[in-house]
Amino acid sequence: MDQRISFITLAVADVERSRQFYIDGLGWHPELVVPDEVLMIRAGEHLMLSLWAESGFEAEVGPIRRGAGAVPITLSHNVRTEGEVDEILALAQRIGADPVSPATRREWGGYSGYFADPDGFRWEVAVNPGPTGDLVLPD
Structure with missing residues (x-):
């Protein structure tokens, strides 16, 4: 596989x-x-x-599990700069997303924040430094 x-x-x-x-x-x-x-x-x-x-x-x-709390998955959109993180989080909020968490510098060295789409799915918008971050960004 x-x-x-x-x-x-x-x-x-x-x-x-x-x-x-x-x-x-x-x-x-x-x-x-x-x-x-x-x-x-x-x-x-x-x-x-x-x-x-x-x-x-x-x-x-099959049946969907329903109840309180966040859906147990996050989706991440990685970008190159902290400014892009802030711009995307602001756009998401303008179009009605729940601003779950403002952007902040993370202990793992990145910069990220979260919003929730209309169904509560959490989207992380992040700058992920180093080789892993480079791997997920287009050339």
């Missing part, structure tokens, strides 16, 4: 609300839109972010 991830699929309560957030708000471009069912966005050279209506997700994968 090759060492890679091809899709990240998130179950969302409202596909249209997700489209408004990611496409209209963040300015991302859809690869596939099936109204009220799924929104697919190319997130890397060989990576798709799939936002799937909860009903379809549950029909195929």
